[in-house]
Amino acid sequence: MTVEEGRLSPPRLNAARRFVRSYLERPAGLAGLGVLAAFGLLALCAPLFIGDAQLNVIKVTGPQLAGPSGSYLLGTDQAGRSIIDLVIWGSRESLSIGIIATVLTVLLGTTVGLLAGHYEGWVGKGLMHVTDWFIALPSLPLAISLAAVLGRGAASITIAIAVTSWTATARLVRAQTLAVEARPFVDRARALGAGNTQIMLRHVLPNVTPLVLVSSTLTVASAILSEATLTFLGLGDPTSVTWGSMLQSAFSDGAVTAGAWWYLLPPGIAILIVVLGFTLTGRAVEHVLNPRMVGRS
Amino acid sequence: MNVPALEVRDLKITYPARRGRGPARAVDGVNLRVEQGEIVALIGESGCGKSTLARALVGLVKPTSGQVLYQGTPLNYSAKALKKYRRHTQLVLQDPGGALNPRQNVFDAVAEGPRLHGLTDRLNETVRTSLTRAGLRPPEEFTARFPHEMSGGQQQRVVIAGALALDPSVIVADEPVASLDASVRGEILKLILSLRDDLGLSALVVSHDLGLAWNIADRVAVMYLGRIVEMGTVEEVLLRPRHPYTRALLSVLPDSAKDWRPTLLAGEPPDPTAIPSGCRFHPRCGNWAALSGPDREAAGCDRRDLPILSGDPSALTLTACHLVPGEHV
Numbered sequence: 001m002t003v004e005e006g007r008l009s010p011p012r013l014n015a016a017r018r019f020v021r022s023y024l025e026r027p028a029g030l031a032g033l034g035v036l037a038a039f040g041l042l043a044l045c046a047p048l049f050i051g052d053a054q055l056n057v058i059k060v061t062g063p064q065l066a067g068p069s070g071s072y073l074l075g076t077d078q079a080g081r082s083i084i085d086l087v088i089w090g091s092r093e094s095l096s097i098g099i100i101a102t103v104l105t106v107l108l109g110t111t112v113g114l115l116a117g118h119y120e121g122w123v124g125k126g127l128m129h130v131t132d133w134f135i136a137l138p139s140l141p142l143a144i145s146l147a148a149v150l151g152r153g154a155a156s157i158t159i160a161i162a163v164t165s166w167t168a169t170a171r172l173v174r175a176q177t178l179a180v181e182a183r184p185f186v187d188r189a190r191a192l193g194a195g196n197t198q199i200m201l202r203h204v205l206p207n208v209t210p211l212v213l214v215s216s217t218l219t220v221a222s223a224i225l226s227e228a229t230l231t232f233l234g235l236g237d238p239t240s241v242t243w244g245s246m247l248q249s250a251f252s253d254g255a256v257t258a259g260a261w262w263y264l265l266p267p268g269i270a271i272l273i274v275v276l277g278f279t280l281t282g283r284a285v286e287h288v289l290n291p292r293m294v295g296r297s
Numbered sequence: 298m299n300v301p302a303l304e305v306r307d308l309k310i311t312y313p314a315r316r317g318r319g320p321a322r323a324v325d326g327v328n329l330r331v332e333q334g335e336i337v338a339l340i341g342e343s344g345c346g347k348s349t350l351a352r353a354l355v356g357l358v359k360p361t362s363g364q365v366l367y368q369g370t371p372l373n374y375s376a377k378a379l380k381k382y383r384r385h386t387q388l389v390l391q392d393p394g395g396a397l398n399p400r401q402n403v404f405d406a407v408a409e410g411p412r413l414h415g416l417t418d419r420l421n422e423t424v425r426t427s428l429t430r431a432g433l434r435p436p437e438e439f440t441a442r443f444p445h446e447m448s449g450g451q452q453q454r455v456v457i458a459g460a461l462a463l464d465p466s467v468i469v470a471d472e473p474v475a476s477l478d479a480s481v482r483g484e485i486l487k488l489i490l491s492l493r494d495d496l497g498l499s500a501l502v503v504s505h506d507l508g509l510a511w512n513i514a515d516r517v518a519v520m521y522l523g524r525i526v527e528m529g530t531v532e533e534v535l536l537r538p539r540h541p542y543t544r545a546l547l548s549v550l551p552d553s554a555k556d557w558r559p560t561l562l563a564g565e566p567p568d569p570t571a572i573p574s575g576c577r578f579h580p581r582c583g584n585w586a587a588l589s590g591p592d593r594e595a596a597g598c599d600r601r602d603l604p605i606l607s608g609d610p611s612a613l614t615l616t617a618c619h620l621v622p623g624e625h626v
Contacts, residue, residue: 185395185397185398198413
């Protein structure tokens with residue numbers, strides 16, 4: 001066996017196996033993962049059975065605001081579209097906005113946090129001042145004004161969510177970076193000749209990543225909520241179907257006064273279930289990765 | 298005359314003042330030389346500045362004044378020059394568990410130095426040779442392990458292997474065995490000795506342990522509150538200590554010579570933010586306390602500053618004390 005072969009062998013696999021095994025022992029985490037997998041699958045497969053015929057208000061043929069029945073499991077909306085089709089179709093944009101916003105949040109937050117934690121001088125101080133400034137800004141009005149400036153639509157909502165939520169990640173990463181940098185292996189790396197970039201990328205980042213992963217699953221949940229909020233407030237693309245826009249049109253089409261609970265509840269419950277799924281998954285990963293939490297429920 | 302492998306001249310390192318106290322003079326004027334192929338032990342109690350001195354030697358701390366010289370050339374603190382310097386001088390830290398990144402396996406930990414310096418042509422061979430030299434045999438058995446899968450002694454060998462991978466000429470070891478079991482301690486010390494014999498490495502070993510100095514060092518320097526108070530060959534310093542501080546340290550060893558009465562150091566533990574005037578050891582010095590009247594006045598330990606020891610390695614011993622005659626060649 002050569003050294004190179006030896007590198008790819010058991011320990012890392014073992015660690016992965018250990019991770020999977022302890023994750024499997026957490027029923028709540030499994031349930032969360034199952035929910036997410038189901039929604040993900042539905043969202044991905046949606047184009048196979050939902051198309052223009054079901055979504056275009058001009059082409060649909062169903063009755064208006066009809067309650068649940070055999071042919072329309074969750075009833076129909078003002079235009080006669082099947083609610084269950086809308087909920088499934090809406091998951092596509094809600095999930096993708098949530099996930100893309102989270103990726104942006106994590107990238108921005110991790111970069112700022114890492115730099116602020118590593119460079120202790122004016123760079124770090126400056127970055128933390130900017131972060132504090134963003135924390136102090138009320139996030140909803142900021143998101144609304146951003147979405148207003150950037151124009152309505154998915155892209156501006158995604159950016160608005162990312163801009164208002166990266167600060168939490170930045171704070172978290174900075175704190176963890178400070179903790180990691182105090183450890184002797186960073187000194188050793190420096191004595192071996194590592195520069196700032198190498199220390200950040202090779203030593204600090206790998207030790208910060210698990211924490212970021214955990215927090216990002218929770219960020220997805222809040223990003224989906226923010227998306228629904230912003231769309232509900234009318235900042236989304238009026239032509240696209242998301243859970244937030246369903247809630248908004250249900251509200252504006254008078255579903256409440258008409259007593260059309262089947263129009264109002266499904267998107268809300270879908271949001272609830274997905275957010276719960278992400279939260280349960282995140283908590284489970286957190287417990288598995290953080291040895292100090294082992295044994296606590 | 299040979300050029301010393303590593304030398305410090307009039308080194309001073311001062312940390313800025315904090316919370317109403319004065320600036321901390323961690324290292325306050327030190328001359329020290331490590332000759333080629335020589336092992337020097339730097340002994341002192343915690344807080345005396347020995348770790349700061351060690352970190353300055355590998356360029357991790359920039360001196361406030363004075364110089365660090367590697368083979369006669371003063372250290373240049375530009376990033377590029379420092380990186381070049383770091384191929385030659387390596388640091389071994391006290392806590393091997395903490396000195397290894399928990400997410401790197403042994404191969405990556407040892408290969409880190411060569412990779413940083415772009416020496417990746419024969420990386421496998423370099424790593425294997427370094428592990429073998431550090432006593433991890435066969436190396437293949439260890440390359441895939443992670444730090445938590447090894448014992449403390451093995452971890453320290455990995456750290457040493459990582460240092461050897463750059464083919465250094467000097468190793469600065471800061472308490473290399475303090476956190477290891479007694480049985481492993483001897484093995485690591487033997488390893489350092491054999492590296493000197495086989496590869497001609499020079500080493501500065503920082504420790505609070507006089508026994509360690511006796512076992513591996515050629516010369517010993519005793520540090521007190523930022524200054525070296527006594528230095529010389531191991532035999533001179535440990536068998537015929539002259540400075541009252543060294544004598545006090547040695548007198549409390551269980552198997553020290555019978556005719557020494559144990560001297561317990563009284564008074565304040567040293568504080569680098571408030572260094573006493575005159576001889577910095579005088580508030581705790583038994584010899585000074587025993588003096589009275591005109592003798593005490595004549596000695597003047599509390600008034601007269603002591604010169605900084607020259608660090609000349611050809612002297613058998615050097616002592617910084619008003620009450621003890623200075624150099625013995």
